[in-house]
Amino acid sequence: MVNKHKRRACFAHPSFIILLLLNFYIVSAQDLSKYYTSIMQNDYVLYYIAPQKGFYNDKNIFTYDITYLSKSDSITLNFSFFNKNLLILDSISLCINDECVTSKLQKIFIEQNKNKWQCRYSSKFSFNFIYSFFTENNNKPKIILHSSSAPILLNINKNKWKKLSNLNNKIFSVMKANN
């Protein structure tokens, strides 16, 4: 009888409820479908990696999403850069392990959003380079945005990058396996 009461008390304890909720969060965090979508088309599969953030410059935020058509050599990287000043960007460089690859930018739109300018651009890279860039978890990558004024260097926190690269590794593995 006493044991039964003890067991009941254990399940009703706030720490048990918190652990249960944490479990929900962890289980849902492992669900890859939250982070990307894929749809079958006539001859290919269209993959979309939902917006990710982590790169920053000062207090300016950089978010990006990735679109990939299977069996294609190139991959599209769309990004938004939120900046206090209006910037007209020209190209973007992705740097990892002392290797930088630059791509010309295609403007999608530039808008003023609250107090910041949202500069949205599209760029194309080779699938293999993007795969090696976003799955590299030993070295921190850098992104450089080129404009008519000084280049803007974007950095990322080491722990944040480790989490992102692990997640991207799983998503790119799915893409590669179905290619």
Added chain:
Amino acid sequence: MKKFLTVTALFTMAVILTSCGAFVGSPVVGTIYTDVKYPVAVTSNSNATKVGSSKLTSILGIIATGDASIDQAAKNAGITKIHHVDAHSTNILGIVANYEIFVYGE
């Protein structure tokens, strides 16, 4: 402890029954946890090559921000011809709720 649980249960019931808390519209709602994807619209256009998304977030049903319009999602990817639109809703205990729109097109 019993008093605490009773108060918590009453508060949760009150939040759910008065439609308070952070809940977003979806075909099915889980009061404890929701993570569902569902269709919104489809057109006769075929072969999508671009995808755009937009999102809104609600916290405790008190603060809600974002823009999950189809227009914004299409604009984010530079889509001019829409193929179909899907949505994704998540909700944890009515504390944080997200609603995301995915627009497929070219």
